[in-house]
Amino acid sequence: MGIREGCRRVLAEEGYAIDLAEDGNIGLEKVREKSYDLILVDLMMPGIGGLDLIKKIHEIDPEIIVVVITGYATIETAVEATKRGAYDYLPKPFAPETLSVLVKRGIEKRELRLEAQRLYHERELRLLELAGEKSRLRTIIGCMADGVLVTNLERQLVLWNASAAKKLRLSGTDEPGKPLSHYMKNASLIESLENILASKDDNVSMISREIPADDAKSVLMAQMAPVRDEKGTILGAVTVMRDITKLKEIEKIKSQFVSMVAHELRSPLAAIEGWLGVVISGEGGGDEEQNRKWLIRAKERAKSLLALVQDLLEINKIEAGKVAQKMEPVSLNDIITKIVDFFRPEAERRDIAFRLNTSPQLPTIRADVQDMEKLFTNLISNAIKYNVDHGSITIETTADKNYVGIHVQDTGIGIAAADLPRIFDDFFRIENKKTSKISGTGLGLTIAKKIVDSHLGHIDVTSRPDQGSTFSVYLPVQK
Amino acid sequence: MRTKGKILLVDDDPDFLEMHKAVLGNHGYDVLTATSGREGLERVRAEMPDLVILDLIMEKHDAGFSFSKTMKTDPLFKTIPILMVTSVAEATGHRFSLEDDGYWMKTDDFLDKPVMPDVLLERVEQLLKKSKERR
Numbered sequence: 001m002g003i004r005e006g007c008r009r010v011l012a013e014e015g016y017a018i019d020l021a022e023d024g025n026i027g028l029e030k031v032r033e034k035s036y037d038l039i040l041v042d043l044m045m046p047g048i049g050g051l052d053l054i055k056k057i058h059e060i061d062p063e064i065i066v067v068v069i070t071g072y073a074t075i076e077t078a079v080e081a082t083k084r085g086a087y088d089y090l091p092k093p094f095a096p097e098t099l100s101v102l103v104k105r106g107i108e109k110r111e112l113r114l115e116a117q118r119l120y121h122e123r124e125l126r127l128l129e130l131a132g133e134k135s136r137l138r139t140i141i142g143c144m145a146d147g148v149l150v151t152n153l154e155r156q157l158v159l160w161n162a163s164a165a166k167k168l169r170l171s172g173t174d175e176p177g178k179p180l181s182h183y184m185k186n187a188s189l190i191e192s193l194e195n196i197l198a199s200k201d202d203n204v205s206m207i208s209r210e211i212p213a214d215d216a217k218s219v220l221m222a223q224m225a226p227v228r229d230e231k232g233t234i235l236g237a238v239t240v241m242r243d244i245t246k247l248k249e250i251e252k253i254k255s256q257f258v259s260m261v262a263h264e265l266r267s268p269l270a271a272i273e274g275w276l277g278v279v280i281s282g283e284g285g286g287d288e289e290q291n292r293k294w295l296i297r298a299k300e301r302a303k304s305l306l307a308l309v310q311d312l313l314e315i316n317k318i319e320a321g322k323v324a325q326k327m328e329p330v331s332l333n334d335i336i337t338k339i340v341d342f343f344r345p346e347a348e349r350r351d352i353a354f355r356l357n358t359s360p361q362l363p364t365i366r367a368d369v370q371d372m373e374k375l376f377t378n379l380i381s382n383a384i385k386y387n388v389d390h391g392s393i394t395i396e397t398t399a400d401k402n403y404v405g406i407h408v409q410d411t412g413i414g415i416a417a418a419d420l421p422r423i424f425d426d427f428f429r430i431e432n433k434k435t436s437k438i439s440g441t442g443l444g445l446t447i448a449k450k451i452v453d454s455h456l457g458h459i460d461v462t463s464r465p466d467q468g469s470t471f472s473v474y475l476p477v478q479k
Numbered sequence: 480m481r482t483k484g485k486i487l488l489v490d491d492d493p494d495f496l497e498m499h500k501a502v503l504g505n506h507g508y509d510v511l512t513a514t515s516g517r518e519g520l521e522r523v524r525a526e527m528p529d530l531v532i533l534d535l536i537m538e539k540h541d542a543g544f545s546f547s548k549t550m551k552t553d554p555l556f557k558t559i560p561i562l563m564v565t566s567v568a569e570a571t572g573h574r575f576s577l578e579d580d581g582y583w584m585k586t587d588d589f590l591d592k593p594v595m596p597d598v599l600l601e602r603v604e605q606l607l608k609k610s611k612e613r614r
Binding site: 266267270271273274275277278281283284285286290294297301431436 | 491492494495497498501502504505506514592593594595596597600
């Protein structure tokens with residue numbers, strides 16, 4: 001007790017705030033409740049031994065400076081104590097100055113340690129170590145196809161990879177740790193990162209942003225997420241970037257297609273509604289016979305609308321990859337004969353003759369039978385539709401070691417050179433005096449080409465206006 | 480018999496030509512038809528109609544626009560009112576209006592396809608009346 005009070009008086013004079021405890025347990029209680037910089041422990045105490053006490057104190061707060069007071073006969077114990085985490089020892093009896101000096105040293109040490117901790121934590125927060133880190137993980141990030149950027153709370157760029165440098169055209173990357181704007185000018189990205197870093201919302205997990213790249217042609221998709229430590233504190237933001245220019249192009253094409261489809265569907269529907277409006281309103285002034293004729297016109301448009309929908313479903317099937325599914329060895333001759341027989345009555349109505357120059361010994365082809373039937377239906381149907389009365393359709397086959405060729409030639413109105421490049425395009429139909437009476441969806445050749453392409457073949461056309469056209473399909477021979 | 484007026488229909492869809500002709504003819508109008516912008520201009524020169532009803536999208540995208548521009552810039556024909564019928568509004572998601580687009584469309588009125596007979600008749604009557612008043 002004398003020592004406690006004695007030390008208290010000496011140290012209070014020096015300006016320290018002092019708390020006293022009569023034994024180890026009471027001492028531990030106080031340590032749990034309050035934060036202390038330095039603890040003086042007498043090794044000879046009832047209850048918990050001094051050595052154990054040091055351990056227990058450090059379990060609560062590892063940074064507390066512990067000085068043990070020992071009897072002169074227990075130097076070994078004192079040395080043991082320092083091994084166990086005590087900062088120093090003070091043998092009894094001791095002069096007040098000795099105590100004073102030791103405590104002062106201990107407190108200085110304490111302050112140094114706190115300062116070091118603070119600096120380390122600060123540095124961690126700044127994520128600046130990342131800039132100098134060379135690890136296997138860093139190598140992996142460096143090899144990623146997606147661009148990766150890490151910025152810290154100070155808005156400094158602490159990590160990037162080659163892909164990010166390329167996509168964002170980063171410059172000045174020989175000096176890491178500078179503000180992001182030092183390396184690039186992309187305002188959109190800088191702004192989005194600012195939003196993430198400034199966010200007080202603990203639940204902010206990711207922002208996705210389309211960023212126009214500096215070259216004005218590409219589009220990047222940037223996904224930004226906060227980097228958090230174990231406690232959830234924001235340390236910075238990580239951005240992953242991907243080039244989505246191609247994806248956007250596809251999106252645009254799809255959107256245009258939908259637009260075209262809607263337009264194509266609208267025409268026949270508007271006509272049907274129009275005719276029905278005329279008949280129902282009676283404004284056309286038609287008698288029963290005339291009304292019937294008008295209704296038949298409506299019906300014809302309905303039929304063409306159905307044909308269009310049918311073709312659209314076919315195209316959708318192809319796009320969904322559902323063609324060339326049931327591949328088996330097929331006899332092209334059988335398929336061609338079947339389709340020709342189907343179209344013969346229609347051809348005969350206009351006195352159009354079929355000439356078949358097909359070889360009986362064609363190399364084996366693997367194909368989807370239904371797709372092949374659809375392909376030749378479209379080609380032969382066109383050959384009739386665009387033909388002249390009393391004309392003919394010649395179907396020939398050729399073969400080399402890689403491909404079998406099927407050539408459908410007609411004596412019809414032909415295709416102008418200017419139109420040839422677009423002949424397989426969606427909804428493309430030639431519109432002139434000669435074709436005005438011919439109905440069609442503009443998708444027949446589109447579908448034909450898609451079928452041939454899915455079978456890894458190719459299709460092309462030669463033609464001269466008024467001299468007819470020849471469509472040639474090449475399909476790979478099964479090896 | 481005096482007709483109520485001479486109307487030229489320009490549309491590449493034969494169904495619309497016929498149905499509008501039936502309705503307008505039944506109500507005392509003299510109806511001419513053309514299936515292209517070029518043919519339409521020929522008919523205008525030959526027949527001097529009192530009104531032209533024009534479908535916007537014909538063989539080329541701006542066929543309708545160029546037709547009306549030609550008419551409105553020709554001193555002989557610029558007084559002939561043009562009624563544009565279009566399904567482009569929905570197709571491109573853009574509503575044409577005289578206020579926004581009139582200055583470069585140079586037509587006198589718009590209607591969305593399909594046009595119901597009563598609406599057509601009413602609009603035609605209005606345009607012819609306005610045109611007569613101007614003369």
